Amino acid sequence: MTTPVWPPVFDGHNDVILDLYRPKPGEERDFFHASPYGHLDLPRARAGGFGGGFFAIYVPPPPAPKPPPEHIPSPPYYMPLPPPLEHSYALHTTMAMAARLFRIEAESNGQFRICRTADDIHACLTNGIVAVVFHIEGAEAIGPDLDELEVLYQAGLRSLGPVWSRPNIFGHGVPFAFPASPDTGPGLTDAGKALVKACNQLRILIDLSHLNEAGFWDVARLSTAPLVATHSNAHAICPSSRNLTDRQLDAIRDSDGMVGLNFAVTFLRPDGHRDADTPVSIMVRHVQYLVERLGIDRVGFGSDFDGALIPQAIRDVSGLPVLLQALADAGFTPAELRKLAYENWLRVLRLTWGA
Template identity: 50%
Template sequence: MIVFDGHNDVLTELVRAGGRAAAGGFLSGLPGQLDLPRARAGGFGGGFFALWARSEGATDFSTLGPEYDLPLPEPVPEAQAWEMIRAQADTLVALEEAGAVRICTSTAQIARARDEGLLGAILHLEGAEGIGPDFYELEELYALGLRSLGPVWSRPNAFGHGVPFRYPSGPDIGPGLTERGRALIARCEELRILIDLSHLNLAGFREVAALSKRPLVATHSNAHARVPHARNLTDEQLRIMAESGGLAGVNFESTFLRPDGRPDDDIPAAWLLAQFDHLLDRLGEEGVAIGSDYDGCTPPAWLNSVDKLPALIAAMERHGYPAARIERICWGNWMRVLAETWGESA
């Protein structure tokens, strides 16, 4: 069973390690959660490779109480964000030149990459801080292969407001899209760039739902009914997504999986499968996929790197999922929603 994944942050880690100069480490092995040898060992066929403008500083999770609202970092200035985003995009190009991945802009290209033993990579932007008001940078990234975009990470920016890392909490926090944010959504619609709802707050989610004619997608988000974290999707949001033919990729982050919202990797398979069950019930067989967040999360200990994905497949089988459902979750559902979003003919 080959897995196509809705989110990883390996490009952020590679740029921190040297960017293009560190690309060889991806081929030989890295200390994080995702590299080429472990991808091949785990049946990882590719996914969304995120570009993200990282803020300096780290959160001290050891100070969290049973309820928490983590302070968000300051916004990254536009020029600095663009420099980081472009360095990550160049690193992905280096991985393609090294024969590890293929940057894909169609499901046919993803299928060919799979057949040739390459990782199919979707260029994805997580937070649009580096894009100026004339959208020149968006057009440049599109020419490089960008086909998926989340207008915000959790911190606010010129395009809208995200949800903080708050537990317990719902996503109805703050205002929605700005005027520039609405213009960005309109341009993405014209270009058929997938719009990722994962970090948007409820007001922004509702605005995208009203503006978009495509399936509504959260590339790496879980069910709020199972874990009441602000980053998880409420049943109201899932209903709106289902009506659009949308999809959610299940995130492996511990604070989105544990009922107590703790950053603790002691997570039985039952808690992860409960997320799949709830999302399948609300979104249907064609609306659930995987959005691991590898290299950007604390996953369950038994699933803590990409080579452990067969353990997830085995857990699904023990849980009673038929083979056809597992294949849709692992691969087919992403191909469906990408084909619809990108306007591919049947």
């Protein structure tokens, strides 16, 4: 029996930079050596056919004497929103984490490249170079005058989530809650609406994955770009506040945008439980549902590697072929798998970035 040759995977979201910047005690690692910790490093990326993706800069809260619990409790649950961050702290931390991303590129001997156009990504995928989109998750580092946005764009920023799950000057994220609607509060502030317009002008992708429903509809009304949720799932299957309702999915379809499948078990499972013994079949079910609602050209992957508990059968980035095989077994053709793996991301980025 011949081993299948899978397409490279370009992925909508990972948090490896956070894990490298602030590792858990005893779990220090670097990007260039295989590690038993976390999900993503260069050797495991090569093993799993990971061609690149959105590398998120997410600013964690300042270290506290008694850190909040990391684990989502058993359903039903409602975790209050974390408090807002100070701008100076968020800016300093964003700069430090972005510097870590740039250092990896500089030290990679040409194996890791920050891309500014879809053509750059295509060239990297063709030549076996890890293609990187500089993404910020939560815009606390940006002030109301948006000066930092201009500077970050010149540094390579090409994707921005206006909020994570805590409020900021631009809008409100969804709390982690199950079962729950994403309709959890007010929409974008005036500063948030200005941010959307500025991102459109600069052709920065606006990521909707952590935005609450009112904010989602504000972006849908204001934005001239395709609507994109880089790492979200179907609320009809898993009624988490983080997932997208059918009405939201329809709006994404109508804008010619896309959704990246989140691998987090709490956003996959119909029961919302945090259990690694989650079958890959539920990932396939979400993909099938998203494709049915959005069309085959508007669905991809948004793993949340290094930011979530994922199914044990996948384990880490080296397990991507397990998902591709499951999708093939479910009837997805080689041409459709190429779309899911990377072609759809290239399509929507060309529409958004213009190149």
